Amino acid sequence: MSRRTQAVRLVAGREISERLRSRTTRFVTVVTALLVVGAVTIPGLIKEASKPTRIGLVGPAARSLAPTLQRGATAAKVKVSLSEPAREAQGRTELRKGELDVLLSLTKLSRTAKVEVEQTLSATIGALISATVEQARLDTVLAEAGVPASKVRPALATAPIAVAVVKPSAPHEDARIVAAIAAGLLMYMSLSLYGTAVATGVAQEKTSRTAEVLLATVSPGQLLAGKVAGIGLTGLGQLAIAAGAGLIANAVFHSASIPASVWALLPSFLAFFLAGFVLYAFVLAAAGALVSRQEEVQSVIIPVAMPLVLGYLLVFAAVGSPNATWLRVASLLPPLSATLMPARIALGHIAWWELPLDGLLMLASILAVARIASRIYAGALLHGGPRVGWRAALRLPGR
């Protein structure tokens, strides 16, 4: 290994081992993993918990409706559980206690069916009950007229219509939208978290004057590369742990809420994290080198973080109109690309040429930004005195 890469590796190694030692890092790792596991399992748990509508049937006529009601519910894909309270009063008590959701009282089919609920009756259940009662009445009338119901039924059945979908929604559309927003959010959060760590770390080395001791042995370029690599790998590791925890949770709980097609996007998300992080990290390292006091870090970060925030907000526009031309163009711009493109990938409206083009643009801008940022970094790192401006820093003699 050459002396140069050895120095970069040592600087990166220190970043990683010092970060792993810190409580904050461990805390963030655990919380991120828990958030992902929660996002994977909770929708499944909620679905599981969706209970059947409990309907109490009072009176002989109501009770006779039970089989039809059950069949109708199955056809309408609603879950119902039927019970038969002895008297109406008892049914009403159960309703008040929350043991029943709906109470249907009907002594004779010819009378008006009485439906009692605690507060509201869902439209589906209402329609189900009235259709069932109507059906039973019709059957009775037909029977009294001597016409077998089986002969009339086919004519009464809903006329079949053929539906042709002109613009089919992508499979798992809902899951994809959730995944797009989650990807944008995760990308935004992790880029700002680790980007800030780079700026803070650089500012610490500058203000504590450790930079001067370091620069006596390593070049500014090596120091910068090592720092970016160390913090980036720590971040990637944390995200990988979170993703792994999500995959395991998904397997254990067999939650169908996240389709395999979304999980397949994971590697591209990690690649976008790496590229976006490197891009922002170089700029933020230069920003961190400009400060004269640790307290100034926040104010130099803000202008750099603007495109990151904008990219995240555009994710919501992309969810609304994924094929808009201006959004396609925006998602190719490297500063916006880091948050916007993963979301568009999740939405699944990407043309084949967009990813390689984005990759090239990203690579080119990383190279350009790294050059300029390294110059600013090298010039400003040993510059004492008050905060340095961006342009002034470019003119400072580096090493």
Place this chain on the structure above:
Amino acid sequence: MLEVLDLHHRFGDVVALDGVTLAVGEGELVGLVGRNGAGKTTAMRAIMGILAPDSGQVRWQGAPIGEGQRLRFGYMPEERGLYAQMRIGDQVAYFARLHGVERHAAARAARSWLAQLGLGGRAQDLLATLSHGNQQRVQLAVALVHDPLLLVLDEPFAGLDPEAVDSLSEVLRGQGAEGRSILFSSHQLELVERICRRVVILDAGRVIAAGTLAELRERFPAQLRVKVGSATDWAARLDGVSVLRSDEDGVLLRVDPGVDSQAILRAAQQAGPVEHFAFESAGLIDLYRRMISQ
């Protein structure tokens, strides 16, 4: 051997180095003195490669310094700087490794230097939990841990208590005895005088004097103190001699180079019984004041 040849450097309109030339031989301790802003720190940064001078050269063993050679230099900047939240054992070992020392050797050297500097039991402590003096010791350990051939120390004695000054002097003398070249700056001139064989005096970016104390003294007329009973006017008639002061301890004479001191002694004996006759050797402080005011 370190050679600094004709370094020039400006910060905007300010001339920091204006043709600095100096040398530090093997096993030699050289003191760099001068008032604030004289260019000491800039010169040291240029030697360490932290600052690229506008012109001039820094050479090691007769050749321009390459990347690998600078790894064998140890540096202690004026504004101390280490990681506050890092354990000192790890920290010292980390800097050893940056200087190219292999992992296990680095850990060993870190332990050994911390023990030598009286911090043996504290390797696991964070730097921030140490007292100022102890943090300074860690900084020194960082400068020494990779067994450097050249030590460049900017104000290593600043802020140390007398005990720590003694132990640092001891360490530096020990390093010199082992053949290390040492260049250090200090405002404490009596300390420089005690430790160094040679001094370099910087003023406004220029070397105004360099050499051993004896050599520096030769640049100035010698001062001779003579006490002859109560007589005071006997010396005024001598050629090449002028009276600087006259008090109850006798007269203080300025003797121009080339004047025979035996002739002065004979003149004194003619004036009366000679009670005291000795050249006064000027200390570094006197020499420094005289040079700066020239």
